[in-house]
Amino acid sequence: MKNKRAVVLWTGGKDCNLALHEARKSGYKIIALVTFAMDDARFRAHPIHVMKQQARAIGIEHVLMPVKEPYEESYERAIAEIKEKYNIQTIITGDIAEVHGNTNWITERSKPSGINVFLPLWHLGREKILQKIFTLNFKVIFSCVKEPWFTSGWLGRGLNSEVLMELHSIHRQKGLDICGEQGEYHTLVLDSPEYYAELSLDSFIEKKEEDIMYLEIENTSLRKKGGRKKTCPRCQTLFPCLTENCWCSKLPQIMPLSTDEDCLCPDCLKIEIQNKIEVAI
Numbered sequence: 001m002k003n004k005r006a007v008v009l010w011t012g013g014k015d016c017n018l019a020l021h022e023a024r025k026s027g028y029k030i031i032a033l034v035t036f037a038m039d040d041a042r043f044r045a046h047p048i049h050v051m052k053q054q055a056r057a058i059g060i061e062h063v064l065m066p067v068k069e070p071y072e073e074s075y076e077r078a079i080a081e082i083k084e085k086y087n088i089q090t091i092i093t094g095d096i097a098e099v100h101g102n103t104n105w106i107t108e109r110s111k112p113s114g115i116n117v118f119l120p121l122w123h124l125g126r127e128k129i130l131q132k133i134f135t136l137n138f139k140v141i142f143s144c145v146k147e148p149w150f151t152s153g154w155l156g157r158g159l160n161s162e163v164l165m166e167l168h169s170i171h172r173q174k175g176l177d178i179c180g181e182q183g184e185y186h187t188l189v190l191d192s193p194e195y196y197a198e199l200s201l202d203s204f205i206e207k208k209e210e211d212i213m214y215l216e217i218e219n220t221s222l223r224k225k226g227g228r229k230k231t232c233p234r235c236q237t238l239f240p241c242l243t244e245n246c247w248c249s250k251l252p253q254i255m256p257l258s259t260d261e262d263c264l265c266p267d268c269l270k271i272e273i274q275n276k277i278e279v280a281i
Helices: 014-025 046-056 071-086 105-110 126-135 161-174 266-280
Strands: 004-009 028-040 061-067 090-092 116-118 140-146 185-191 199-207 212-222 228-231 239-241
Touching: 004 014, 004 071, 014 028, 014 090, 014 126, 028 046, 028 071, 028 090, 028 266, 046 061, 046 185, 046 199, 061 071, 061 105, 071 105, 105 116, 126 161, 185 239
Parallel strands: 004 028, 004 090, 028 061, 090 116
Antiparallel strands: 140 185, 140 212, 185 199, 199 212, 228 239
């Protein structure tokens, strides 16, 4: 496996979280989570301070990149800056499909800098995407919903297989995109296989502005999920180390690796194991 350095574009919702998971499965080494923000941007569904808590739970840096009009040139400059600053070859996004018939914005804005774009969810069926989230035991809540598809009672509800039946019913009655791809709803991920701690919403207020209802999140905290936390000696990523049934037990047992270093994180350990396999061959 080659060390493919990349960043993931981040909003805190289900799609970017799933894209992160799928990218790591595909062998990408994620250097940072990147959020583009306009000067007057309001992140109702997933505030900046919550996204930073998610990044801490994952053990990856969160980067806020300002953009402004004219947006095409601003995004292109920002992407070129990210490529140079983090020495990456790829940008990863959780985009699912064209919105209102437009081409993929990030793909177009990445062309001038020559950076690759990886879209692991692109044109996957809506049902398949949601089933992946359920199978992986993501903990996801509705953080922002819009009329006429939803009422305020949906705020804070979990997105799970039971709720999926209700989404299909709303789709039949009101034309809902069951993944919320047209802005009908937004989600916030509190836990996933990539999180070393679970995000807890300690205080929030339900608010409504015209046809949009959302959780104004005031305070959050992280809850330990068991085991110890270690820092990778190679990339400085925070990762879990468990006494029993640790994640590393699922990897090829090619040991010892090095007596000069402590345990490596999942990404670095996979690279080291692959290097040793290639040398042996």
